[in-house]
Amino acid sequence: MPPTPPRAKRLPWKAWITDSRLLLAAKTSLAVGIAWFVAPFVPGVGAEYPYYAPLGALISMTPTLMSSVRMSLQTLASLAIGMLLAGAVIVFSEPNLVTIALVVGLGTLIAGLRWIKAGGDYVPVAALFVLIIGGPDADSYSLGYLVQMTVGVAVGLLVNLAIFPPLRVTAAVLRLGEFRALLARHLDEMASALVEAWPPEHEEWATRSDILRSTADEVRAAIIDADDSRKGNPRARLHHRDMTDDYSDLYDLETITFHVRDLTDVIAASIWERQFAADLPEHTREPLSEALRAIGAVLIARNAGDDTADAVAAADAALQTALSRLDDSRDSSPSSLSTAASAAISARRIVAIMAQRAGEKNDDA
Numbered sequence: 001m002p003p004t005p006p007r008a009k010r011l012p013w014k015a016w017i018t019d020s021r022l023l024l025a026a027k028t029s030l031a032v033g034i035a036w037f038v039a040p041f042v043p044g045v046g047a048e049y050p051y052y053a054p055l056g057a058l059i060s061m062t063p064t065l066m067s068s069v070r071m072s073l074q075t076l077a078s079l080a081i082g083m084l085l086a087g088a089v090i091v092f093s094e095p096n097l098v099t100i101a102l103v104v105g106l107g108t109l110i111a112g113l114r115w116i117k118a119g120g121d122y123v124p125v126a127a128l129f130v131l132i133i134g135g136p137d138a139d140s141y142s143l144g145y146l147v148q149m150t151v152g153v154a155v156g157l158l159v160n161l162a163i164f165p166p167l168r169v170t171a172a173v174l175r176l177g178e179f180r181a182l183l184a185r186h187l188d189e190m191a192s193a194l195v196e197a198w199p200p201e202h203e204e205w206a207t208r209s210d211i212l213r214s215t216a217d218e219v220r221a222a223i224i225d226a227d228d229s230r231k232g233n234p235r236a237r238l239h240h241r242d243m244t245d246d247y248s249d250l251y252d253l254e255t256i257t258f259h260v261r262d263l264t265d266v267i268a269a270s271i272w273e274r275q276f277a278a279d280l281p282e283h284t285r286e287p288l289s290e291a292l293r294a295i296g297a298v299l300i301a302r303n304a305g306d307d308t309a310d311a312v313a314a315a316d317a318a319l320q321t322a323l324s325r326l327d328d329s330r331d332s333s334p335s336s337l338s339t340a341a342s343a344a345i346s347a348r349r350i351v352a353i354m355a356q357r358a359g360e361k362n363d364d365a
Contacts, residue, residue: 168222
């Protein structure tokens with residue numbers, strides 16, 4: 001049995017520090033402290049409400065610089081809208097049971113708008129605060145509230161920008177590598193199960209289908225987050241990376257995962273008759289096993305940074321052997337042949353994806 005595919009490399013310690021939750025906590029604490037120190041020096045009515053500056057700093061601190069900007073702007077816009085709603089009540093009516101309920105309800109509806117969704121919850125909050133806390137001084141309270149929140153947001157953004165603004169690219173690339181390693185190990189375990197005495201002793205792979213799907217979702221989220229972390233980030237200029245290939249790799253792995261899950265269902269059904277009846281002829285199992293091992297080897301080579309052309313050619317040759325064995329099975333029952341054909345088609349589609357990717361790499365070279 002070939003060795004278990006190696007795990008992807010661990011996240012470098014420098015990247016771990018700059019991406020860690022601990023750093024975010026430290027930066028948030030610093031931003032809140034600076035905002036609290038600066039707040040009393042704000043001129044005008046804002047000096048009467050210094051406690052809103054730390055809140056603004058807290059709101060602005062999110063894992064990536066661009067998400068901080070987005071959250072900050074949307075929150076300030078939400079506050080302004082909420083204050084306008086409260087102002088309308090004060091101008092045309094007065095705060096009472098009905099008007100407060102209507103304003104909060106309307107603010108909650110506005111909070112659900114797509115363009116303001118990240119900070120939208122502050123629309124009804126701001127309206128309620130102005131009406132209840134501001135009272136007769138609603139105008140000065142609104143101005144002081146908004147000014148101090150803006151001061152806190154500005155402090156938070158400056159701290160986030162100045163101190164290791166998160167750049168998640170390294171972590172996302174390593175997640176891609178871990179995903180390939182997981183798929184390679186899964187293929188290797190299925191290949192082993194095909195040539196062991198049935199039923200095989202190890203069946204963890206047969207229950208991993210949902211894990212493969214959830215891992216694909218997590219990796220996609222990591223890639224999107226990494227791409228977002230590059231926007232407006234000065235560190236991205238020092239660590240430039242075109243993530244086009246990473247998105248292409250992700251798409252390929254998601255498609256491969258779909259076919260691997262299909263393979264898993266077919267082989268598991270052949271062994272344990274789960275979900276549906278399937279019969280995989282014994283003489284087709286060994287060549288199919290070799291094909292799955294060869295496909296896994298392509299993923300391992302890709303993780304190692306090697307040229308995958310030879311590994312893809314070996315996988316295609318192993319698959320052709322399996323298909324030839326299937327062509328020689330004319331005496332087998334149609335139901336058995338359909339099971340083997342289903343597995344072979346899934347494997348063929350995976351190899352086709354890998355061959356296309358290897359060809360694109362060679363063209364680029």
